Amino acid sequence: MDSVLSEDPVALKILIAGGFGVGKTTLVGSISEIRPLRTEEVLSDRGVGVDDLDGVETKTTTTVAMDFGRITIREGLVVYLFGTPGQERFWFMWDELSYGALGAVVIADTRRLTDCFPSVDYFEQRGTPFVVAVNCFDGADRHSVDDVRIALDLDEDVPVLLCDVRRRTSAKEVMVTLVEHSLRTLTSAN
Amino acid sequence: MKEPPRWLDEDAGPIVRPYALIRGRTRTSGEVFDLIASVTVVGDPAPHDLEPEQQLILRAARNPISVADVAVELDLPVGVVRVLLGDLRDHGLISVTSPSETGPRPNERILKEVINGLRAL
Numbered sequence: 252m253d254s255v256l257s258e259d260p261v262a263l264k265i266l267i268a269g270g271f272g273v274g275k276t277t278l279v280g281s282i283s284e285i286r287p288l289r290t291e292e293v294l295s296d297r298g299v300g301v302d303d304l305d306g307v308e309t310k311t312t313t314t315v316a317m318d319f320g321r322i323t324i325r326e327g328l329v330v331y332l333f334g335t336p337g338q339e340r341f342w343f344m345w346d347e348l349s350y351g352a353l354g355a356v357v358i359a360d361t362r363r364l365t366d367c368f369p370s371v372d373y374f375e376q377r378g379t380p381f382v383v384a385v386n387c388f389d390g391a392d393r394h395s396v397d398d399v400r401i402a403l404d405l406d407e408d409v410p411v412l413l414c415d416v417r418r419r420t421s422a423k424e425v426m427v428t429l430v431e432h433s434l435r436t437l438t439s440a441n
Numbered sequence: 442m443k444e445p446p447r448w449l450d451e452d453a454g455p456i457v458r459p460y461a462l463i464r465g466r467t468r469t470s471g472e473v474f475d476l477i478a479s480v481t482v483v484g485d486p487a488p489h490d491l492e493p494e495q496q497l498i499l500r501a502a503r504n505p506i507s508v509a510d511v512a513v514e515l516d517l518p519v520g521v522v523r524v525l526l527g528d529l530r531d532h533g534l535i536s537v538t539s540p541s542e543t544g545p546r547p548n549e550r551i552l553k554e555v556i557n558g559l560r561a562l
């Protein structure tokens with residue numbers, strides 16, 4: 252135990268990843284007050300007048316919305332959730348987000364499992380602790396967990412669990428499983 | 442992006458289109474602020490020649506607030522907010538503390554606290 256109790260505020264970051272329409276926004280919304288966070292993707296380096304204001308030049312950017320949620324555990328201990336699109340063209344956002352992240356949830360849909368391959372690859376390469384949450388769209392069952400583990404060729408210690416992220420209890424279980432996994436990763440590294 | 446001007450409150454005035462506000466700059470001279478870095482007002486009363494958005498930031502950051510929360514509160518893209526924050530910091534009006542500056546990686550005790558906190562939600 253630390254003798255100095257944490258007077259410094261602690262902010263933690265968890266990523267929610269997965270393919271289009273897999274339930275990222277639903278998960279963040281089930282356990283936190285969700286708000287859209289606008290970030291921008293630079294399309295071009297050439298300065299282009301963005302509007303009719305004289306002399307205003309800018310890069311061409313398009314705005315990408317990210318899911319943003321905040322869970323206050325207690326005063327001075329806050330967990331921030333960021334739900335990001337799982338496509339490779341958004342990796343510029345992931346690089347920033349995964350820096351110092353406590354971990355990531357990869358949501359998988361058994362009907363479109365390949366959609367989550369890039370996310371899994373990404374976190375494996377970055378060494379970011381992650382869990383795979385198999386969202387119970389039609390027909391996902393216990394077998395799905397084993398199938399998913401095999402199909403994704405996951406390390407044994409990576410948790411895979413079924414979920415229905417529309418339900419708060421299920422969403423909580425996903426988050427708890429992730430933080431427990433991060434804790435194990437942390438303690439086994441020491 | 443042809444949104445009509447919005448008024449955030451009475452005296453803030455119209456929000457000019459975001460990229461006009463920062464005159465096309467996309468980054469601050471220094472490091473890029475982490476989305477969960479903590480922004481806090483420091484020092485003296487603000488000068489009067491600030492942009493309305495910067496005044497709103499100072500108001501929002503009377504208590505520590507994350508960079509991402511500032512962007513949400515002001516309904517501006519993160520990149521624009523980072524430039525505004527960089528300017529405010531250069532003027533000595535705010536401090537921006539990145540999570541890595543507040544100590545080592547989260548320890549066991551804190552993670553256990555998080556787990557219990559999540560269960561209790």
Ligand SMILES: Nc1nc2c(ncn2[C@@H]2O[C@H](COP(=O)(O)OP(=O)(O)OP(=O)(O)O)[C@@H](O)[C@H]2O)c(=O)[nH]1
Nearest residue numbers: 270271272273274275276277386387388415416417
């Ligand atoms: N049956 C079922 N439907 C779900 C579940 N989770 C989410 N959905 C539905 O799936 C749809 C997509 O969910 P979203 O949370 O918007 O997915 P997303 O990953 O944020 O989607 P994008 O941001 O478009 O990539 C919504 O209509 C949800 O209600 C689930 O566990 N079971």
Ligand SMILES: [Mg+2]
Nearest residue numbers: 275276277318
């Ligand atoms: Mg979404």
